[in-house]
Amino acid sequence: MTGNINAQKQNNMTSKRPTIRDVAQFAGVSHQTVSRVINQYERINPDTRKKVEDAIEALGYHPSAIARSMSSGGTRTFACISPNLTDFTFASMIEGAEAYAREQGYFLISATAPDALSFKTLVEQLVQSRRTEGLLVINPYADKRYLYLPKDVPVVLMGARPRTKGLASVALDDKQGGYLATKHLLSLGHTQIALISGPLEEDCVQDRINGYKKALHEAGLAFDKELISSGDWSATSGQSCIENLIKQGTKFSAVFAQNDRMATGAIHFLQKIGWHIPEDVSIVGFDDMPLSSYFNPSITTIRQDIPILGINAVRLLINKKEDPCEEIQQLLYTPELVIRDSTSEYIQRR
């Protein structure tokens, strides 16, 4: 490596990094005094402090996080386990969480576990080795992975409400979201509203379905199982869902897709077979992913402020760490409807 490298400050002969003792010796004080200085201890003689600070500067000293962890116990590290990092919703939550964690002096290890078994292994590695002081978990109810949540470290569930009272969480009010989406379609005069859901075993899916049912109920409409088809959140699955509904002869003038990707797939399929959106079918999505407004037509959807979830998850984690006895909080955030071009008034026609 060439170029102008900053002059390395090292007054030692050795190439090793200076320790607290080197600093102490250089400053002519005890290593404990140095420790006090770097830990912002109040009652220190200004002169002493100055000497120590100069020594730190002169030697280019930086405390070792490892050694600190070793003697004080805390690693100042949290971990986040999610099924993947590419899902926009997950990425946004993690981004929010990481930024806030660092602001509070914590680093975030992010790791992915696609299934229950890898989740179990991961938790063990993370927790048993005492690398982390807290765990953020996304989607533990997708399968059996919630069984492997650790008991000896604070855990906050992120992006979904928990099934038990005992687990802290930060989530979106999915029922309300489903309700808003459905209500919007009802208000446009649609009465046959197909539902493209995520995997039925996920709680947020059930919540969104419950919101859908609630809106139907309020409108005096019966719930019809025929109108539901379940995908896996992917655009491809949205495509197959709508295809299946049509093949089985289900009639509908509107679709509520439980995320924007599936909405996208559904729109794609319908356009391919010559239907027009929203003239022939109105479609509402969920999430308001960044590109939703750029589709043709742009997608009416349910918006949530996702990074906020991550930020507050970390806030809960820190609370829980600092005061383990504190009451367990389960936060719920209310989403809003964003109306775009994929929905319009119902017109009797096909």
Added chain:
Amino acid sequence: MTGNINAQKQNNMTSKRPTIRDVAQFAGVSHQTVSRVINQYERINPDTRKKVEDAIEALGYHPSAIARSMSSGGTRTFACISPNLTDFTFASMIEGAEAYAREQGYFLISATAPDALSFKTLVEQLVQSRRTEGLLVINPYADKRYLYLPKDVPVVLMGARPRTKGLASVALDDKQGGYLATKHLLSLGHTQIALISGPLEEDCVQDRINGYKKALHEAGLAFDKELISSGDWSATSGQSCIENLIKQGTKFSAVFAQNDRMATGAIHFLQKIGWHIPEDVSIVGFDDMPLSSYFNPSITTIRQDIPILGINAVRLLINKKEDPCEEIQQLLYTPELVIRDSTSEYIQRR
């Protein structure tokens, strides 16, 4: 917390976690022998090993990663710094990197630095505290942040080629990508090809422009600065770019957008003003983001296997850590063209 909790294995009175010494005492050996067992040391008496393993099992012992780091030096942790976590390309690289790192026994701290100053701070926190044994960096040339790359820890640049010989990197062959995209449009008969670029200060942008120029040159066409407009990778900026080109009266029958999001924005704008894609304008994107095939029209683009970049970045990092003297590698991956519906033959008309 209720429910059936696994019986905790603890034969000690204390509630503290067992240490290597507790295991040693329980097994009737020295703590050193226990250390050897957990470190897969070969020459150990099978009986002794059995006794130790039983003790570990009985006590529910797990080694402390902190203590190990403390005495051996290594933290088995890498860190990745990227501008954000939500960009699909970044997320994919990180996902690949994290998975491979963990496979190799390393955890990955991922952190974001939106600008040079926060990058500097972050690197200092990460490196000077000796939390990490290696650094993966995305996009260090977006601004001055490359100046703050650490010198005392292995670094691998991810997703862009470096400006100097001295930096290991794993990147896509952007020039080749730009070449393929342009060549495709040329082969369809287009000769006026607008270019919506990313920020000009990013190297991959220049490389893609160079590929564009190369293809034009091969076709005997002159390069026209008027045809270029620069955005910031966002769909919104793609929209403004195309709007500006049209407003300034630039004629074009095709567009090469340097990423799919900007292509999306461009398509959106053109459709809004009544143009048809690809009849009036052909458009090629870059990246093949997951939804590119679901747009209307689906987007012709340049595809790259992104997780591979992350995986190999970690591979280089481990190589470099294990043998610091090894020759510095700069890997380049060749992308491919994916033809969809946003491009078609040139027809003389407007």
Added chain:
DNA sequence: CTGAAAGCGCTAACAT
């Protein structure tokens, strides 16, 4: 093949 001693770099708990 196994054990004893030393120390990684820091903080905590006393002393002064």
Added chain:
DNA sequence: ATGTTAGCGCTTTCAG
């Protein structure tokens, strides 16, 4: 306000 003494839980080094 500062110094001294002990570890934190492990690996390394050197003896046996």
